[in-house]
Each structure stands twice: as C-alpha cells, then as structure tokens.
Amino acid sequence: MKTICFYFEIHQMFHLKRYRFFDINYDHYYFDDYANESIIEDVVGRSYQPAVDALMEMISKSEGQFKFALGISGVALEMFEMHAPDFIEQLKRLADTGCVEFVAQPYSYGLSSVYDEEGFVSEVKRQSKKIKQLFGKTPTVFANTNMIYSDEIGSMVAEMGYKGVLTEGAKHVLGWKSSHYLYNSSCNPNLSILFRDFKLSDDISLRFSNPDWNEYPLFADRYIGWIDALPQEEQIVNIFMDLSALGVAQPLSSNILEFMKALPACAKEKGITFSTPTEIIKKLKPVSSIDIPYPISWCDEERDLSSWNGNVLQREALDKLYSIAERVHMCSNKLVLQTWDYLQSSDNFHMMSTKNTGVGLDRGIFDSPYDAFTNYMNIIADFISRVNAFYPEGVDNEELNSMTQTIRNQNAEIERLTNELADAQKKLKKLESAAAKADKAAKTAEKKKKAQKTEE
Numbered sequence: 001m002k003t004i005c006f007y008f009e010i011h012q013m014f015h016l017k018r019y020r021f022f023d024i025n026y027d028h029y030y031f032d033d034y035a036n037e038s039i040i041e042d043v044v045g046r047s048y049q050p051a052v053d054a055l056m057e058m059i060s061k062s063e064g065q066f067k068f069a070l071g072i073s074g075v076a077l078e079m080f081e082m083h084a085p086d087f088i089e090q091l092k093r094l095a096d097t098g099c100v101e102f103v104a105q106p107y108s109y110g111l112s113s114v115y116d117e118e119g120f121v122s123e124v125k126r127q128s129k130k131i132k133q134l135f136g137k138t139p140t141v142f143a144n145t146n147m148i149y150s151d152e153i154g155s156m157v158a159e160m161g162y163k164g165v166l167t168e169g170a171k172h173v174l175g176w177k178s179s180h181y182l183y184n185s186s187c188n189p190n191l192s193i194l195f196r197d198f199k200l201s202d203d204i205s206l207r208f209s210n211p212d213w214n215e216y217p218l219f220a221d222r223y224i225g226w227i228d229a230l231p232q233e234e235q236i237v238n239i240f241m242d243l244s245a246l247g248v249a250q251p252l253s254s255n256i257l258e259f260m261k262a263l264p265a266c267a268k269e270k271g272i273t274f275s276t277p278t279e280i281i282k283k284l285k286p287v288s289s290i291d292i293p294y295p296i297s298w299c300d301e302e303r304d305l306s307s308w309n310g311n312v313l314q315r316e317a318l319d320k321l322y323s324i325a326e327r328v329h330m331c332s333n334k335l336v337l338q339t340w341d342y343l344q345s346s347d348n349f350h351m352m353s354t355k356n357t358g359v360g361l362d363r364g365i366f367d368s369p370y371d372a373f374t375n376y377m378n379i380i381a382d383f384i385s386r387v388n389a390f391y392p393e394g395v396d397n398e399e400l401n402s403m404t405q406t407i408r409n410q411n412a413e414i415e416r417l418t419n420e421l422a423d424a425q426k427k428l429k430k431l432e433s434a435a436a437k438a439d440k441a442a443k444t445a446e447k448k449k450k451a452q453k454t455e456e
Contacts, residue, residue: 004267007196007277009240011072013347013348014036035364036079044080047246052090061264062264065273066264066274067101069102072102073105091134092135104141106145107123108341117156140162143240146299157191158188163191167195168195170303180230180235182281196239204239206249219259224263224266225270240298313352314373331387336390343383
C-alpha cells in the first residue's frame with residue numbers, strides 16, 4: 001500500500017538593518033525591527049495561519065487519517081513569540097490533534113552542521129528542547145537546514161539518538177534508484193533516510209499556479225493519479241516543501257488550499273494513506289544503504305551548498321563568522337549568544353549569491369550580493385570586537401578554553417560547597433529546634449514533678 005509523507009518547513013530570519021562602516025564599535029544592534037515585525041505579520045496572515053487552518057480541516061474531515069511532519073527553526077519560534085503569539089497558540093492546537101510530527105533541526109537554521117560541529121549539536125538539542133517546551137513533543141527524526149545532508153552529518157545525527165533524517169532525493173546521489181523507498185546510512189545502519197521526491201514536491205510548491213506549465217491547472221485527483229500510477233513496489237512518496245509555498249509562492253487566489261484539502265479524499269479512493277516519518281521508519285525496513293560523501297541540499301539545480309558558499313564573498317563571510325565559534329561557545333552573555341543565532345541564519349549568505357538560477361532571489365534591502373556582503377562584514381567586524389571584549393584577542397583559543405574551564409570548575413565547586421553549607425544550616429536548624437523542644441519538654445516535666453511534691 002502506498003503512503004504519502006508530507007513535510008512542511010517553517011523558517012523566518014531576523015533581517016539585518018543597514019549597517020555602515022562608521023557604525024562599527026558604536027552601534028551594537030544589527031536588526032531591522034520594523035521589517036521583522038511587518039514581514040512576519042504579512043507571512044503569518046497571508047500563508048501560515050490559513051495554511052494551518054487548512055491542515056487542521058484536512059485532519060478533521062479525514063478523521064485523523066491525514067498526517068504530516070513539521071519543522072520549525074528556533075529563531076522562527078522566537079519571531080512568532082515576539083510578533084505573532086496567536087500563531088504559536090494555533091500550532092499548539094495543531095499539536096493536540098496527534099496527527100503532526102515535529103522534526104528536529106538547527107536552532108539558527110544556519111550552516112553549523114558543515115562549519116561548527118560543537119555548535120551544531122548544541123543547536124539541535126536547544127531546538128528540540130524548545131519544541132518540547134512549547135508543544136509537548138520530543139522530535140525523533142531530523143531535517144537539517146535546507147535539507148543539507150552528508151555521511152558526516154548523518155554520523156552526528158545518529159550519535160544524538162535520532163532514528164531518521166529527511167533530505168533531498170538528488171539525482172547524483174540516487175542515480176538509478178528511486179526516492180520512493182526507505183534507505184539507511186552506509187556509515188550508520190540504524191539511521192533511516194527519507195528522500196524528497198523533488199518533482200512531485202515542486203509541482204505543488206513551484207509550478208502549481210504557473211499558467212505556462214504544461215500540467216496547468218492541476219487538480220487533486222490528477223495529482224493523486226500520478227502517485228497511484230507509480231510501480232506497486234514503490235511504497236513511499238515524500239513531499240517536502242516550505243509551508244510558505246501555501247499562500248506566498250502559490251497565492252491563495254490560485255486555490256492552492258482547496259487543492260490541498262481535496263487530497264485526502266482523492267487518496268482514500270485510491271487506497272493511498274498518509275504517514276509521518278517515524279511511522280514509516282517503524283513500519284518498513286530499508287531496502288539498501290546509501291553513501292553520501294559530500295553535502296547535498298534541496299536548493300537549485302546542483303543540489304549542493306553552492307547557494308551559500310559558492311562564491312568568494314560567501315566563503316569569506318562564513319570563514320569570518322565561524323572563526324570565532326569557539327569563543328562564542330565559551331561565552332555566557334545571553335545577548336551575544338542570541339545575536340550569534342541570528343547571524344548564522346543561512347538566508348544571510350544566500351543573499352550574497354551570484355548564481356543565475358532563473359528564480360528570483362529576494363535580497364531584502366540590499367541592491368546586490370556585494371551590498372549584502374559589505375553590510376554583513378561590517379556587522380561581523382563589530383560582533384567580533386564584542387566577543388573579543390569578553391576574551392582578550394592575544395590569548396589563543398586553547399589557552400582561553402582551559403582558563404574558562406577552570407573558572408567553570410571553580411564556579412561548580414563554589415556551588416557545591418554553597419549547597420553543602422545550606423544543607424548543613426538546615427540540619428543545624430533542625431537540631432536546634434529538636435533541642436529546644438527537648439529542653440521545653442524537660443522543663444515542663446520538672447514543673448509537673450514540683451507541683452506533685454507540693455500537693456503531697
């Protein structure tokens with residue numbers, strides 16, 4: 001029996017403001033609050049809220065048979081908490097249906113999986129913890145920033161205890177193999193891999209409203225018919241996309257939500273079900289192992305990292321950012337750590353791309369990739385000076401780490417001794433209280449004896 005696995009990605013970056021060379025060392029705030037608020041209100045109203053309403057309706061009308069997975073970056077959750085708290089409540093109601101699986105991913109939606117292993121592990125754990133706090137769900141499956149994956153990343157994911165990973169069904173990786181099977185990592189056999197069917201996914205997320213597309217207009221029964229026509233042994237169809245495709249990339253006027261709402265009924269007629277990634281991993285056995293020695297992604301024709309590190313500008317910005325990763329990890333200043341999350345967002349580097357993909361790239365306030373690069377490097381220069389203010393630049397990272405660890409050990413020892421002192425003080429108070437009670441009881445008994453002698 002065929003099953004469809006839908007996965008929707010939610011991410012919103014903290015947009016940078018115009019930051020000039022002369023702002024360095026004077027202005028330590030880098031973000032455009034007005035743009036962040038207006039953009040998030042727009043995308044929530046135009047896409048996220050109506051899309052989640054439609055998904056809730058699909059769950060309700062199918063009596064829980066429609067299921068899907070959802071990934072939300074930590075910085076997006078922070079953005080919603082600041083500017084769209086009602087959407088957080090809507091997501092909580094969605095979680096209460098029991099028909100959505102929340103997926104783990106890097107908190108910043110950055111490239112730490114490639115450039116900063118320690119930071120990557122920390123980010124994934126923080127994002128999973130936030131998902132648990134907000135929605136009461138603990139992720140067991142992982143989806144990286146922009147579906148980036150390699151054997152090395154898989155090893156880190158498996159080491160953290162995740163059972164599966166979602167990634168792109170890139171042709172140069174699968175070759176003649178189909179994305180419609182469950183695979184596992186050749187380096188970590190216990191880690192299952194679900195590959196995105198990029199054609200069926202892009203038919204909805206990229207082509208649905210394009211009148212020049214030879215399949216336009218697309219209806220739900222025809223779309224399900226394509227899936228039903230696949231070879232019988234191909235049991236899994238993984239359809240992964242940004243949730244913003246429903247309302248932004250494909251405007252609501254295109255009837256994209258009506259198309260989505262019709263899918264469960266059409267699938268039921270063909271005997272096709274819907275499953276979450278974990279359900280698939282539990283039900284099916286991988287058909288073979290896959291080697292992915294170099295990182296892949298779901299972006300552009302190459303399906304690699306060139307959208308974020310494909311030119312000199314991007315590589316210089318990434319090198320500068322991650323050159324201070326070790327020092328940031330030692331830092332305990334909350335504002336520095338929060339800024340670090342926001343500056344890592346992969347969108348910052350995508351805006352510096354010089355690739356001609358044929359698809360429009362929104363650079364926000366920046367006129368060109370060089371403009372985005374210059375602005376980002378000005379910010380990084382100031383941020384590095386702030387980090388170095390905590391830790392002298394003349395001290396190397398190894399010595400600094402040793403000093404920091406010594407301070408942490410001392411703080412831990414002080415905390416332990418403080419707790420022991422507090423426990424000893426509690427015990428002393430109890431002993432003093434017991435002694436006082438015993439003394440009072442002795443005096444009372446003595447008084448009674450004297451009173452008895454007097455009566456005699």
